[in-house]
């Protein structure tokens with residue numbers, strides 16, 4: 075809380091254009107929603123400006139610093155802000171690099187409202203905008219020793235360019251062959267708890283006495299690479315993902331019998347007797363929950379490994395003609411410092427170059443009609459089109475490559 079900087083009061087007094095491409099002074103923008111003005115940027119540490127967020131509550135005459143969740147955009151030389159659906163602000167970075175040009179500041183989306191309730195304070199959340207869509211992630215659960223890791227390794231080996239593994243965080247110690255950052259991010263409990271509080275995790279759970287969790291970033295980097303993400307998580311984690319905004323496919327792997335599960339766990343030889351006992355005790359409950367909770371779309375029985383693997387491939391649509399190259403991961407657009415912006419329905423028209431709209435220059439159309447996802451992850455489904463020259467009118471759309 076604090077006193078509003080002079081320019082904010084000036085802007086509030088002159089009135090805003092209902093949130094659309096609001097006045098910017100220096101490199102700050104202010105977007106009004108109801109009785110609140112959301113101020114982005116304005117902290118001048120030349121040559122770039124950090125993108126801090128403040129809220130000016132007009133009714134109370136107070137300036138509030140909200141809790142800002144999500145990965146924050148890096149500082150930039152300037153930006154434009156456009157209000158969308160009264161719940162998020164589109165930010166276009168000026169002078170940006172192609173994959174870092176569009177961001178969304180969510181101010182009243184479902185995620186933000188939930189977090190506001192949980193945290194009991196004013197909350198906003200950043201979400202980076204990216205082009206294109208990712209295939210549905212695949213969540214694989216099942217008791218310890220059932221063969222999840224084996225099945226996932228087979229899939230990644232046969233289709234290396236198609237699938238990517240979500241590398242979880244865990245507080246358990248690494249096993250002999252496990253590498254940090256590849257099998258897990260091995261971490262201290264206090265560090266992981268801090269990151270959970272900072273909203274960096276999609277889900278987390280205590281399993282067999284240790285903390286495990288999927289960071290938002292672990293899933294997003296796989297999708298950014300144009301690959302389908304595979305998550306190996308327990309039933310509690312699967313339940314949390316099911317309740318989240320992540321649209322995923324859920325598969326539960328069952329052992330043929332408890333005796334066989336015990337045999338596999340012991341044959342693996344990675345746990346102490348005490349740990350094996352704990353995993354076996356938990357297995358019964360996990361199997362019951364896996365079969366009856368309504369979380370899972372498919373149940374696989376891992377009796378014969380090859381047969382189970384074939385069934386898994388079938389579920390993933392990998393039993394026909396398959397193209398194994400990853401989807402191109404489309405880049406954004408590089409915006410210059412000079413921009414003029416207007417909005418028509420779900421399209422943002424961005425004029426790059428001279429601010430004088432009568433001259434010939436490049437127009438870019440940012441189509442927002444197919445947005446998906448959002449905080450705490452990326453906002454996907456952005457589409458850009460270029461119009462070569464303003465003199466061509468709006469008929470000459472060329473899709474950017």
Ligand SMILES: Nc1nc2c(ncn2[C@@H]2O[C@H](COP(=O)(O)OP(=O)(O)O)[C@@H](O)[C@H]2O)c(=O)[nH]1
Pocket residue numbers: 214215216217218219223242243246277278279281282286287288306307308309310311312
């Ligand atoms: N909720 C959740 N569970 C996880 C995560 N990563 C791994 N697990 C689960 O934690 C349990 C123990 O995993 P691990 O220690 O590797 O032992 P393993 O299952 O015997 O190979 C398994 O049920 C995993 O599916 C995660 O990020 N979140």
Ligand SMILES: Nc1ncnc2c1ncn2[C@@H]1O[C@H](COP(=O)(O)OP(=O)(O)O)[C@@H](O)[C@H]1O
Pocket residue numbers: 216217218219220221222223224225338339341342376377378379380382
């Ligand atoms: N269908 C199967 N038949 C026999 N052994 C199996 C089968 N599937 C996996 N295994 C073995 O069982 C052990 C546990 O498998 P793993 O993939 O580590 O399980 P999880 O990741 O579910 O804990 C490993 O030694 C693995 O080689």
